Amino acid sequence: MSSKKRKWLDEYVQYGFTCKEERDGSQRPQCMICNAKLSNSSLAPAKLKEHFLKLHGDGKYKNTTLAEFKVKRARFDEKATLPVLGFVPIDKPILTASYEVAYLIAKQGKPHTIGETLVKPAALKMASIMLGKAAEDKLSQIPLSNDTISSRIDDMSNDILAQVVADLISSPAKFSLQLDETTDVSNLSQLVVFVRYMKDDEIKEDFLFCKPLTTTTKAVDVKKLVDDFFRDNNLSWNMVSAVCSDGAPAMLGRHSGFGALVKSDAQACVGNKNLASKTGRSTKNRS
Ligand SMILES: [Zn+2]
Structure with missing residues (x-):
């Protein structure tokens, strides 16, 4: 050849x-x-x-x-x-790193600015002390600005979504939802929904979607956001085994009625436990 x-x-x-x-x-x-x-x-x-x-x-x-x-x-x-x-465009490992960090930031419900204000400086400091200048320079190329993180989170919700939804529908087991809240630089808060499900005998965890929240958003409004998402993607509450809202806004707390709203739709057990605590935390399962 x-x-x-x-x-x-x-x-x-x-x-x-x-x-x-x-x-x-x-x-x-x-x-x-x-x-x-x-x-x-x-x-x-x-x-x-x-x-x-x-x-x-x-x-x-x-x-x-x-x-x-x-x-x-x-x-x-x-x-x-x-x-x-040493200039643009962004090569693949850098892009991947940027996405992975955005995922972690979203997952922790931290303000998107943390990429620039804490994550990057910390990574650079560690790299320069332990690995040297070349490693530090390399890491410094990872885009982690507030805008980048926000657009990465949007990208993730669009790109990964179709695949994840297909996996959820084809999975024989029910899936769990985790609701979180993240805040961007202008202090606008967003509902971030993660999903944990079985695929090929492995537990996978993925970002499902995020929607803006307002201060007047109530449990019933959040429920509607999820309902709308389910309807648009051919999912149903009957496919849900658990909903966790540990780091989620107070409006989703134990007494907010969100759990009751979900229960009225399905037999899903709604707890305030983090999904990870049930199955052993392992974000490595995310592919
Ligand atoms: Zn062409």
């Missing part, structure tokens, strides 16, 4: 592609319009043209000239070399 690697020709730029070199020296075409990286075997005029016509043929790039694409390529490749110099 390696003997038959295709080679890039500069004329391919007319199809909106540039050339990316892999670590093993092989070349892959990358579309400058949609950033798609194709395989080495697609490094042929017919394939590149097919991609361009099929995906971008109607768009604003339809009449792009060769000269224009050459300019675009120069800029595109320049951008792509920025990471080498």
